[in-house]
Amino acid sequence: MIRIENLSKDLGEFFLRDVSLEINDGEYFMVLGPTGAGKTILLETIAGIYRADSGRIFLDEQDITDIPPRERNIGMVYQDYTLFPFLTVEDNIGFGLKSRKVSKREIKRRVDELANLMAVFHLLHRYPGTLSGGEQQRIAIARALIMEPKVLLLDEPLSALDTQTAERLRQELKNVHSIMNTAIIHVTHSFEEAFLLGSRMAVMDKGEIVQVGTPNEVFRKPESEFAAEFLGVGNLFQGESRVDNDIASIDVGGINIVSATLKPGSVHVSIRPEDILVSTKQIVSSARNSFKGKITTIVDAGTILRIAVDIGIGIDIPFIVAITKQSFDEMNLKTGGEVYITFKASAVHVF
Numbered sequence: 001m002i003r004i005e006n007l008s009k010d011l012g013e014f015f016l017r018d019v020s021l022e023i024n025d026g027e028y029f030m031v032l033g034p035t036g037a038g039k040t041i042l043l044e045t046i047a048g049i050y051r052a053d054s055g056r057i058f059l060d061e062q063d064i065t066d067i068p069p070r071e072r073n074i075g076m077v078y079q080d081y082t083l084f085p086f087l088t089v090e091d092n093i094g095f096g097l098k099s100r101k102v103s104k105r106e107i108k109r110r111v112d113e114l115a116n117l118m119a120v121f122h123l124l125h126r127y128p129g130t131l132s133g134g135e136q137q138r139i140a141i142a143r144a145l146i147m148e149p150k151v152l153l154l155d156e157p158l159s160a161l162d163t164q165t166a167e168r169l170r171q172e173l174k175n176v177h178s179i180m181n182t183a184i185i186h187v188t189h190s191f192e193e194a195f196l197l198g199s200r201m202a203v204m205d206k207g208e209i210v211q212v213g214t215p216n217e218v219f220r221k222p223e224s225e226f227a228a229e230f231l232g233v234g235n236l237f238q239g240e241s242r243v244d245n246d247i248a249s250i251d252v253g254g255i256n257i258v259s260a261t262l263k264p265g266s267v268h269v270s271i272r273p274e275d276i277l278v279s280t281k282q283i284v285s286s287a288r289n290s291f292k293g294k295i296t297t298i299v300d301a302g303t304i305l306r307i308a309v310d311i312g313i314g315i316d317i318p319f320i321v322a323i324t325k326q327s328f329d330e331m332n333l334k335t336g337g338e339v340y341i342t343f344k345a346s347a348v349h350v351f
Contacts, residue, residue, distance in 0.1 A: 001025050002151055002183065007045060007055035014041045017207040019055070023151070026181040030194040030215070033204030034230065039187040042204070043153040046185070047076045059150055075144030076153040079160050081136040083128040089139050090115075090124040096147045114142040117176060134165035138172070145180065154186040158193065170196060191219070191231070203227050220272060221349050228270045228351075234306070234320035235271040241350065247288075248350065255311065258288035259348035267350045273306060273322035275347035279340050280331050288345040293319070295337050300325075307333065309341050 007019040016038050023029045031039050044050050046057060048069035057065045064072050083092050091098075093114060094107045102110075115121040118138045128136055137157055144152055157173075158166040174197060177184055186197060194201050195215045203211045203218060203226075211223045222228035228236045239252035241264050248259045250269055257269055277283060282290065293311035296318055305328050308318035319341055323333075333339065 001058075001060060002046070002185075003058040003061075004046070005056045005058070007042075007057065008053050009041060009045050009050055010053055011041060011050070014038060015207040016041055016045065019207070019209055021202060021209060021212070023183055023185060026183055028177050028184045028186065028197055028199050030198035030201035031185060031187045031204060032189065032191070032194055032201060032230075036206075037204040038207040039204055040155050041207075043076060043155055043185065043187060046151070047074050047153055048072050049076075073147075073150045074153060075147055075149035075151070077137075077140045077144050077155065077157055079156040079158075081128070081133075081140045083136055083139055083143075085128050087127075088124065089120060089126050089128070089131070092128065092139055093124075093142045093146055095143065110146055114146050117145075117179065118142045118172065132165070133161050134169055137161065137169060141173070141176070145176070145182070149182060151183045151185065154184060156187055156189065159189065173197060195219075203230065205230070221351075222270060223351050225268055228268070233270040234273040234322075235269075235276075237269045237317065239267060239269055241265060241267045247345065250348075250350070253317075255291065257348055258345045259350050260345040261348065261350035263350045270349045270351075271319075271343055271347055273320045275343055276319060276321045277342045278307065278309070278321045278323055278327075278331075278333075279342070280333075280338075282340045283342045285342060286344075287342045289348070290340060290342045291319075292338065292340050295333060295335050295339060298333070298335055309339060311341070 002023045004019055004021040007016055009016045033039050045052055052065055056063055090111055094111045097107045115124055118141060120135060120138050123135060158169055170193060188194060198215050200213060201215050201218055202209050205226050211218055211227050219231055222231055222233060237252045239250040241248045241250045243262045243264045248262050250257045250259055250267060252269060291311040293309040295307050296310045297308040299306045303325055305323050305325060307321050307323060309321060310318045321341060
């Protein structure tokens with residue numbers, strides 16, 4: 001387990017502020033945030049590239065805050081691979097073991113093992129300059145894993161790759177993690193990566209951790225206005241909540257939104273676009289929220305369309321609704337058309 005307590009580091013443009021975090025043994029942990037949020041400096045401070053200004057870092061209960069990077073047993077892979085151009089793939093992967101004076105036979109055995117695991121065995125005789133970006137990233141990951149680190153740090157490892165290559169490598173990372181069970185901290189901008197790889201995730205902003213949880217918890221129940229906006233909730237409003245008889249009625253710009261979250265007073269309300277039903281006729285259901293409005297914009301995102309519905313009562317922010325292409329075509333929806341939107345009280349997240 002890696003435990004971070006009140007970690008701070010100031011590099012001017014990039015910084016950490018009082019970061020506390022725990023990553024469990026064998027966990028695949030994702031870190032998301034906008035550019036400049038402090039994601040990379042967090043990894044680099046954990047790795048020992050930067051010395052913390054304050055706070056402590058523990059690995060398996062050992063305080064490693066002041067231990068040199070090479071003695072921490074932590075591996076790190078950047079998005080730009082950083083391979084040795086004049087060494088073969090085989091020598092790149094085995095470089096760390098050679099520096100540890102491991103026997104040639106053992107190095108060969110472990111290089112072959114990792115090369116097979118990362119599907120690069122056929123490339124061992126090649127040089128990095130002759131490889132694709134995806135192949136180079138596989139080599140960089142294998143080079144880090146061969147040292148058997150307690151923690152592997154990945155700084156946007158898929159961001160420089162094309163979509164198809166990134167998908168293949170993402171699956172390979174998942175397979176490698178299930179086999180080796182190494183704790184991984186993976187920085188990304190991709191929500192898809194967070195869901196498909198992460199067991200838990202953290203959202204960072206301005207050098208701080210603003211929320212931690214499973215991907216599903218964080219995306220469905222953001223705990224701050226920043227998290228809701230960054231994660232693309234799509235429907236974020238402010239209002240006054242009144243709780244009565246185990247239900248909350250929230251006045252948002254002249255309309256009442258009913259929520260199952262019993263939090264009185266001034267609140268933020270978020271509803272994910274996929275939790276809102278849209279129809280050309282009023283839906284008869286147990287859902288507590290139903291409004292009539294007009295479609296103002298339609299954005300085609302392939303299999304999913306996002307439509308904005310102005311309900312025209314006080315509130316000047318339209319509701320964003322996600323709908324499948326099939327449903328959109330079946331209802332023959334058009335800009336300016338009248339529709340009903342419906343969502344359950346349990347879909348209304350309040351913070």
